[in-house]
Amino acid sequence: MAVFTAVTLDDLTLLLKKFPLGNAIAIRGISSGIENSNFFIDTERGEYVLTIFENLTFAQLPFYLQLMRHLAERGVLVPAPVPDQDGELVVPLHGKPAAIVSKLEGSSQMAPQPVHCAAVGQMLAKMHLAGRDFPLRQPNLRGLDWWNDTTPLVLPFLDQRNAHLLRAEMHFQTAFAACDHYHRLERGPVHADLFRNNVMFVGERLTGFFDFYFAGCDTWLFDVAVTVNDWCIDTGTGVLDPARVRALLDAYHALRPFTADEQAAWQPMLRAAALRFWLSRLYDLYLPRAAEMLTPHDPTHFERILRERIATPAPGLFA
C-alpha cells in the first residue's frame, strides 16, 4: 500500500480550484511505490497523477519538477508537471509538498526484450542531450559522498565476506573517481534510477520515463550503467544478456555516440552502478527511516550483480 497521506474528493476539489484542469471527477490511490503517496485523478481536462511527497522537502522539489518540465518541452517522453494559477509546480497539501503531472499511457514492461531495451536506450540518449541546457544544478545525492557516509553505517551488519567486498569496492571506486578518464566523462542531469518499473510501454512503444526523484547531475555513463544493470540482466543471476545489452547500447550510441573515455570507464561504471543500489538497499534494510512502512528491496540482488560485474567483463559500449 502506498498511500501514506489520504486525499478525499473534497480535498481534490479544493486543490483543483488553483489549477487549470476544470472540476475534480474522481480520485484513486495507487498501490505500488514506496516513497510517496500517489493518486490517479480524473478532471474535466483528463487524467493526471497527483503525488504527495512524503520525504522530499519544498526546497528540494523544484530541481526534479523543473527538470521534468524542461525535458517534456523538448519532446522527451516524461510526465509534464501542471503549473497552478500562480505558475507554481509544487503546492502544499495536508502540510506536505504535492504536484500534479500528466498521466503516461501504458504499463511497465517487466520482461523486456531487445526491442524494449532499444527504445529505452534511444530515449535515454535523447534525455541526456535535452538536459544539456537545463540551468539548475543538484548533485546526484546517492553518489560517492553518500557511499562514503553510508559504508561505515552498514558495515557492522555484514558478514566478513561481504564486508570485505564492500571495503574493496569502495577502495576501487574511490580510485576510479579520481582517474583522468572519469574526469573527462560527459555529465549533466541524469535519471539515476531508470529501472523497469520506472518506464511505461504500450506494447513495444515506449510512452515515458517517470519517477525522477533520484535525479541529479552526474556522468551520463552512470545513468547508462544503472539502466543496463536492470534492463539487460537475468533477474535470477544478474548475468547480462548480450542481445539486450547490444540493443540498448547501440540505440543510445546512434543518437549520442559514446566516447573513448566512456569506453575505458564502462566496466568500472557498471560496478559503481551495482554498488550504489547494493548500498542503498543495505541501508534501507538495516537502518530504516522512522516513517518507513514497506518491505525494503533485497540487497543480495545487487551484491550478486556486483560480484558478477567484477568477475565477468560486460560487452563493450561500441565495437
Ligand SMILES: Nc1ncnc2c1ncn2[C@@H]1O[C@H](COP(=O)(O)OP(=O)(O)OP(=O)(O)O)[C@@H](O)[C@H]1O
Ligand atoms: N506520470 C505517471 N503516469 C502514469 N502512472 C504513473 C505516473 N506516475 C506514477 N505512476 C504510477 O504510480 C506508481 C507509483 O509511482 P512511483 O514509482 O513514482 O512511486 P514512488 O512511491 O516514488 O515509487 P518507488 O520509489 O518505489 O519507485 C507507478 O508504478 C505507476 O504505476
Ligand SMILES: N[C@@H](CCO)C(=O)O
Ligand atoms: N530502484 C531502487 C528503488 C528506488 O526507487 C531499487 O531497486 O533499489
